[in-house]
Amino acid sequence: MKPLFAAHIESFSYAEAPRPALCGLEVTLAPGSVTALVGPAGSGKSTAGAVLAGHLPRDVRDSAERGTAPGLTPDADRLVADFRLGDQRVAFTGAGAPRIDVAAWSRRVAMLPQDARHYLSGVRETVREELAFTLENAGTSRAEMIRTVQCTAAELGLEHLLGKRIDRLSGGQERLVAIGALAVQRPDVLVLDEPLAGLDQRGQHAVAVMAQRLRAAGCAIVILSNAVDRMVAEVDSAMVLDEGRVAARWGALDGPGALARAASAAGVVVEADLQQPRVSARASSTTTAAQTAGSTDPALVLEGLSVRYPSASMPAVTGFDLTVDRGEAVALLGPNGAGKTSVLKTIAGLIIPERGTVRAADVGLLLQHPVDQLFERTVEREVSFGYRGRHRQRAVQAVLERLGLGDVVAEHPAELPASRQRLVALACVVLREPDVLLLDEPTVALDAHGRDALVREMYRVLLRGGAVLMSTHDSGFAATHAHRVVELGARAEHTRDGHRGMRAPERPGPA
Known part of the structure; x- marks a missing residue:
């Protein structure tokens, strides 16, 4: 032919x-x-x-x-x-x-x-x-x-x-x-x-x-x-x-x-289901310091949250309740358009809710499209922009090395592959060590090395007593790296797999 x-x-x-x-x-x-x-x-x-x-x-x-x-x-x-x-x-x-x-x-x-x-x-x-x-x-x-x-x-x-x-x-x-x-x-x-x-x-x-x-x-x-x-x-x-x-x-x-x-x-x-059979690396008994101590101060509480966009006939989210403890990773799953991104943006203060309350510690949001939060002309300038912590240069260098970005500090973020653009945006967020790390479709475009780096940063947040809330369609990633899965749909939201803490993140190795 x-x-x-x-x-x-x-x-x-x-x-x-x-x-x-x-x-x-x-x-x-x-x-x-x-x-x-x-x-x-x-x-x-x-x-x-x-x-x-x-x-x-x-x-x-x-x-x-x-x-x-x-x-x-x-x-x-x-x-x-x-x-x-x-x-x-x-x-x-x-x-x-x-x-x-x-x-x-x-x-x-x-x-x-x-x-x-x-x-x-x-x-x-x-x-x-x-x-x-x-x-x-x-x-x-x-x-x-x-x-x-x-x-x-x-x-x-x-x-x-x-x-x-x-x-x-x-x-x-x-x-x-x-x-x-x-x-x-x-x-x-x-x-x-x-x-x-x-x-x-x-x-x-x-x-x-x-x-x-x-x-x-x-x-x-x-x-x-x-x-x-x-x-x-x-x-x-x-x-x-x-x-x-x-x-x-x-x-x-x-x-x-x-x-x-x-x-x-x-x-x-x-x-996972396309790989050859192998022993699971997930350590289901792993717990964070905050979980062992029994947290009584949740990192995030949503009560009756309703979100409606201007000119929209129907709300994007209606009456959503959620509590995320310190040391806990929670995944939001649901069909396209269920409101997962709207929930994260409301927590981050980018959207004003129509009704309900949001009580959250310091939050950091990784957007679904990382280019939406990248605007500087070099990676180093991007990550350090607005940082007011001590030892700025040392802190920026450390987070870039952790994420495997040490070799692109002088590159323009827009010229990097999509996987590295997402890691640069992640570096901007985790450098400030937020108490609540919000991740919107974090695995999209990430290769295996990028996923490993993402998991390490999630674990760093949990080990210091913070919390992680992510929206994703990657059910395999959620099952492995979240303690709890909450499903959003057109009619109701519910928690899958029973009680909080049933699933523990896979320990990714030394940070």
């Missing part, structure tokens, strides 16, 4: 970067195939996706769009590669800019970025309008447009959100809308960067079903992931990337165990 898309990427380097971000990457996609590129933070998978989708190199693309003469500026990205998309061939020599039809390329090779908000147009107010945006630009008839939008919304479980404003969506809902907007384009190749991040089980199932439908229609899918999850485990082929190079190749005939072992060796997260 003739390949739908073939790419030979000899090398790609960002402007002024000391070494290539990609080397020797071969990708061949047949119609209806599913290929995964997996790797830890900085492995090059997101860069590879952006190159395949024509988003990189930046200066080459810009010059082609302007219609200027071929050539590279001194600060341009450098790409040496050969692409074949159907009957079209595009060669990058590293010394010139080929003339390409970028708009036509993007219609055939579409990409969901890691932060799904970056794909949404920003010029459409409601979910219905966002899903119709591409169809409008293509001149689709009104009847066909309405039918397609309705079918796509039904497939992804978005019917009840069609009239909702985009800026009122949860992170998982944003991702589903972006995936739907991509799917209506019917591209030949669809590149999905962390497609399941922040999605509840229903959302994950809906994306998997949509992927199967697109495959059946001949679309080739490329999944970029820092974890081997159920979607990755069912691909036709996979490559494990490490520092821009292919560390291992895998085919369906090799079996899921081989992929799990190769990925784990490179620092990729492997879902």
Whole structure:
């Protein structure tokens, strides 16, 4: 069968970067195939996706769009590669800019970025309008447009959100809308960067079903992931990337165990039920000093909490009660849109509740999208911004070393991989040693090393008598690292697994 898309990427380097971000990457996609590129933070998978989708190199693309003469500026990205998309061939020599039809390329090779908000147009107010945006630009008839939008919304479980404003969506809902907007384009190749991040089980199932439908229609899918999850485990082929190079190749005939072992060796997260059987490392008898002493002073108390956003017809949270003791880690679980993020933002003082009370010690919040709390031009300046504690330089250096960020102190946070951006944002929070650590989807985009660092910081808070409250769709992480799970839903909230303290965090080793 003739390949739908073939790419030979000899090398790609960002402007002024000391070494290539990609080397020797071969990708061949047949119609209806599913290929995964997996790797830890900085492995090059997101860069590879952006190159395949024509988003990189930046200066080459810009010059082609302007219609200027071929050539590279001194600060341009450098790409040496050969692409074949159907009957079209595009060669990058590293010394010139080929003339390409970028708009036509993007219609055939579409990409969901890691932060799904970056794909949404920003010029459409409601979910219905966002899903119709591409169809409008293509001149689709009104009847066909309405039918397609309705079918796509039904497939992804978005019917009840069609009239909702985009800026009122949860992170998982944003991702589903972006995936739907991509799917209506019917591209030949669809590149999905962390497609399941922040999605509840229903959302994950809906994306998997949509992927199967697109495959059946001949679309080739490329999944970029820092974890081997159920979607990755069912691909036709996979490559494990490490520092821009292919560390291992895998085919369906090799079996899921081989992929799990190769990925784990490179620092990729492997879902527990996809790993080979092993002895659990969770120490269920572990207790913190505060728990042993029997805390009578809760770190956090919510009573009758109700939250409603301006112009919203229904409250995001209604009558929510919660008490979190010192030395306790609690996980909030629930479907997208259940109000988990709203609860955390209200505790942090970012939202004023409609009713109810919040009694909390000093709190620190890690936002769901870490870029929302990063604004300085270097990592060191970012973490130290506003810090008034003693021995500022020493304290900043210590927290950066603990989180494995000692080698990027002079880097711009926006230029770091998503996993490290989240760790930088976490460093900003934990440096101030809050009594209550609030974590909103903390494991999204984190590789195995990042997760280990996150768990260590959680444990530091608990061991000094603080508390941790996290919202997550990662039920495995919650079961292992939270004492208690509280489920939020449309009708009620309840505690799973009985009494407080039934589950203890896994001790991650020396801090």
